[in-house]
Amino acid sequence: xxxxxxxxxxxxxxxxxxxxxxxxxxxxxxxxxxxxxxxxxxxxxxxxxxxxxxxxxxxxxxxxxxxxxxxxxxxxxxxxxxxxxxxxxxxxxxxxxxxxxxxxxxxxxxxxxxxxxxxxxxxxxxxxxxxxxxxxxxxxxxxxxxxxxxxxxxxxxxxxxxxxxxxxxxxxxxxxxxxxxxxxxxxxxxxxxxxxxxxxxxxxxxxxxxxxxxxxxxxxxxxxxxxxxxxxxxxxxxxxxxxxxxxxxxxxxxxxxxxxxxxxxxxxxxxxxxxxxxxxxxxxxxxxxxxxxxxxxxxxxxxxxxxxxxxxxxxxxxxxxxxxxxxxxxxxxxxxxxxxxxxxxxxxxxxxxxxxxxxxxxxxxxxxxxxxxxxxxxxxxxxxxxxxxxxxxxxxxxxxxxxxxxxxxxxxxxxxxxxxxxxxxxxxxxxxxxxxxxxxxxxxxxx
Ligand SMILES: [Zn+2]
Numbered sequence: 001x002x003x004x005x006x007x008x009x010x011x012x013x014x015x016x017x018x019x020x021x022x023x024x025x026x027x028x029x030x031x032x033x034x035x036x037x038x039x040x041x042x043x044x045x046x047x048x049x050x051x052x053x054x055x056x057x058x059x060x061x062x063x064x065x066x067x068x069x070x071x072x073x074x075x076x077x078x079x080x081x082x083x084x085x086x087x088x089x090x091x092x093x094x095x096x097x098x099x100x101x102x103x104x105x106x107x108x109x110x111x112x113x114x115x116x117x118x119x120x121x122x123x124x125x126x127x128x129x130x131x132x133x134x135x136x137x138x139x140x141x142x143x144x145x146x147x148x149x150x151x152x153x154x155x156x157x158x159x160x161x162x163x164x165x166x167x168x169x170x171x172x173x174x175x176x177x178x179x180x181x182x183x184x185x186x187x188x189x190x191x192x193x194x195x196x197x198x199x200x201x202x203x204x205x206x207x208x209x210x211x212x213x214x215x216x217x218x219x220x221x222x223x224x225x226x227x228x229x230x231x232x233x234x235x236x237x238x239x240x241x242x243x244x245x246x247x248x249x250x251x252x253x254x255x256x257x258x259x260x261x262x263x264x265x266x267x268x269x270x271x272x273x274x275x276x277x278x279x280x281x282x283x284x285x286x287x288x289x290x291x292x293x294x295x296x297x298x299x300x301x302x303x304x305x306x307x308x309x310x311x312x313x314x315x316x317x318x319x320x321x322x323x324x325x326x327x328x329x330x331x332x333x334x335x336x337x338x339x340x341x342x343x344x345x346x347x348x349x350x351x352x353x354x355x356x357x358x359x360x361x362x363x364x365x366x367x368x369x370x371x372x373x374x375x376x377x378x379x380x381x382x383x384x385x386x387x388x389x390x391x392x393x394x395x396x397x398x399x400x401x402x403x404x405x406x407x408x409x410x411x412x413x414x415x416x417x418x419x420x421x422x423x424x425x426x427x428x429x430x431x432x433x434x435x436x437x438x439x440x441x442x443x444x445x446x447x
Pocket of ligand 1: 060062065147172
């Protein structure tokens with residue numbers, strides 16, 4: 001007998017945690033943190049016994065997919081964690097950073113001392129297009145998900161009372177065209193599919209137009225003597241931005257314009273990126289093979305220490321500052337915003353979606369002034385958003401990904417807010433197949 005049970009990312013986009021029981025073997029696919037309005041769910045006990053889980057498959061290193069692993073280990077999980085090598089490298093940095101942030105809370109979910117025991121359980125590495133036999137009855141295969149460095153979708157094949165069955169968990173799926181990442185790979189066959197639905201209702205802006213617009217906005221601002229402030233996510237988005245700025249640097253369009261990378265986490269992650277050429281598109285892979293660093297150029301200055309970060313403002317001329325966090329919730333971006341929002345020559349360039357109630361969203365919607373860290377800041381700078389850089393597939397691309405898979409008994413929709421899930425469900429029914437279901441939290445599904 002085999003069944004699935006949902007413990008997160010059901011009717012919402014965070015807290016990914018999927019439980020699978022095949023015979024006596026218990027497998028988790030991801031164990032992510034709930035974020036934003038769902039944050040309090042992190043403090044609820046696991047609804048299963050962590051000691052009884054045999055394997056945990058980590059699809060990628062975003063915190064909403066791995067952020068509760070230290071908690072799971074603290075509560076007795078001793079099984080094997082299976083991931084790509086790249087996911088493990090990034091997970092080390094992400095989990096240490098997460099613990100440091102959690103430690104500032106009165107009742108932290110976990111602390112720095114809980115990270116090493118969790119990292120010790122990683123070490124079973126599987127790369128895209130390779131398979132691993134978990135037990136004599138269960139085999140798993142990874143394919144590139146095209147989402148972030150190291151991200152995969154996973155197929156689990158097994159025999160259930162003599163009948164051969166297969167399930168795919170999509171993880172987070174990227175777009176077919178990405179700035180640096182290798183494009184998504186498609187599966188051919190499976191009985192059951194659990195697919196993310198983050199943008200099940202949306203169509204993204206064109207990537208090529210977005211890149212042109214990004215470069216145009218930056219060049220106009222620096223030509224007018226202004227400063228460009230880019231709130232950026234440390235993982236993947238920052239490396240994409242560095243790659244695009246390198247192209248401007250090669251064309252000598254950034255001459256004498258310092259580009260500050262002002263995020264210790266982003267600096268560390270960028271170093272890791274160069275070790276995994278297989279996960280990049282052909283252009284970036286070629287650069288790495290030719291010993292060229294795709295994320296480094298003459299004008300780049302990495303400000304690792306707080307002291308060097310504070311010196312950025314001493315440079316009075318035009319410059320570019322990339323700092324976290326991507327939604328302006330903490331990190332070093334706060335004091336750059338306070339300083340540079342007040343001059344009309346400057347540009348605040350948002351390059352990622354700003355969730356409701358975040359500081360970034362408040363700045364986007366503010367008219368004349370905004371409060372940052374208790375200070376009222378007048379807004380004179382230009383504020384601009386670029387939407388085409390998403391690491392997630394949109395509705396067309398999700399349907400395209402599904403369309404490649406034959407022999408499907410049922411499609412299960414997870415990792416999406418209700419309007420996105422409903423729209424994707426309707427479209428799957430209309431264009432692909434009748435059996436499609438929106439998974440609810442704690443729902444048990446027999447396979
Ligand atoms: Zn993700």
